[in-house]
Amino acid sequence: MALNFDVNIESESEEDPFEDGNTVKNIQEHFRHEFTQVHQEATSLKRKYITHAANSNDFSKISIGIGNEMQVYDVTESGLNKYVGKNEFGQFEHPVSGLKFFHDDPNIVFASTSAGEIHMYDLRSFSRIHTFEDDSELIVKPVNCFDVNANDRLLCAGSDELNHNVYLMFFDIRERRFMGGYFESHQEEVTDVKFHPTDPDTLCSGSTDGLINIFDCKKEKEEDALQFSLNTEDSIAKLQWHYHDKLSCITNTNELLLYDANEHDLLKKWNRSSITEAIKRKSVIDCNLIDCYNYGTDEMLLLATSNYNKGECIRSVTFSENTLDPVGNFSGNSQIIRASLYNAKENLFFTFGEGAIISLWKESESAATNMNVSLKEDSSVKKKLKKKSNPY
Template structure:
């Protein structure tokens, strides 16, 4: 089934939200593929949000960012196995703004915070290798996002607005130094930076100013490096590179744009209302896009409704012509903030405001669930046993 929309269709009014629900009775006749929870791990007993997640290229490891802390997990045949390192490992004084594995080494990761630092860690010994930062001025440039290029040689980081200026900073990973920065191409905070998956010098950045800028960072000057700008006429939030130099952008208003970077054309635009219709849901104000992913030569996005603790989660394929229903996810209990996709094994990982890391597989799966409630019960049992063993 193919769902096509008029790109000029205006979003529904969000002033009068409605109770969300499916617009059709037999939803599985449209979303014929169902995913169930294979494993769920609770990262914290406290009310904390998982805001960032990253996976190694071979999907053997997952790192999450939860407030001011990162947690590392091995992906096993039965679920997840948490790394237990030093007490001070992966804990920061400021909130995390990004996490990224190296492309060619599953043991190296970088983590950024809004304090302007990008910390590089080696997971083999839980040691910090280096901290990248722009220390050329007294004022700290807060890092909002960053990425590592295909050769693991460069880091590009986007900053928040500082004294009416916004920066794209570039670091040389091997030489451990700041290479320089651009500060004229964006007027408001940079919300995402994404290197091309194979062209190591090509990088895209987006901002709340509505611009998506494409750079060739092998050029020394900003004027020479800026190849072209794409105007979303919205507040841009997330970028994703796809095959044949296609680039998707999720806006802060939950619209989805698809561009051909080579021709600089907007291939298609879907509004939040279009996305809601494609999900077969009623309430526009509740429906959001979590992230975009690649599935073979095709493109896909994961969307959710925040109604009733985010119980509705669905994935849909898209191209320059239409949106096609793909998967329905059964049993979600949290509002989602991040998603990962293992294309090789057709496995999803989601994280969110319930501090849960959930692994999804197709079909009905015997689930192993570690929820906050079960963790609290286990903690309570341990306390009772300890008290009972005390002879006094």
């Protein structure tokens, strides 16, 4: 369902007592890339948030988590085509807590729920292939996050705190079995797990206890598998692997940390105030960090927003161990952003948020000037979306 761009998307966020705004008069002088929405898709007529999103490796498909539902879309020449399945496809009794596609097969998608289940689907048949869960102690561990390793053989899920315990649970995808877990390396809920993009046996995990743990998953015993721990002294929200084994961390207090995973060193830390300054905004309390990505051939990118005035401001900056540099300005946003995806090869962004809207962004130089035009009418987007990409 395509939307007109003059729609007033409501947000349930409280009105902010502080007025945010730009700190410079000419934004284009600082942000050299201007992004425009070329397509919007309504995902629900109800007041729901899109909280999770994932893309296939070739960006031919995306999936979203919206309440107790997973929705999957083909990214086509004419826009987004929703999968309408059978037998309550993608419908769950509990909220979605994570999503992931197979690296080598865009037709296999996973969705986890807060009830401790990780469902595996084949999109060709709209069928649920298997449900992974750890009930080895006669209790189901609630899943907060999960990831699939680079060769699509191993799945790791991180749990919420349960009876003062937290768990990293491992499953063999091909044999459909629970393999065991690490139960002592974190003291509070696990908020993110990320396998290394090329080394299928290396895993990092983050928690509200402030620790980033790096594991060698070839080792069966937890004490042998734990290679080292990094103490952020903060509550961790998101982790991301980057070029040359750099590791970025976004905290729940909206700080950005960059580590060297080989040397185990903190390279740089930016607080919320410095990021607010980098995106040229006034209000620190409104600054919200969305996610980090690999950018170009050897750079890293941070997508950040201001939640003021229904999230009207989205901007991107590159970061290194030295600087934060303004890159992109996104014009015309009208919902508070909760998740995003980035196609690095095509330089396309998807954003998802509290208006239950999927927005596709591309650079304005070749974007449609009429904001109501769809992807079907934009031949430049058609050409770009045919290409394959690799997020790493």
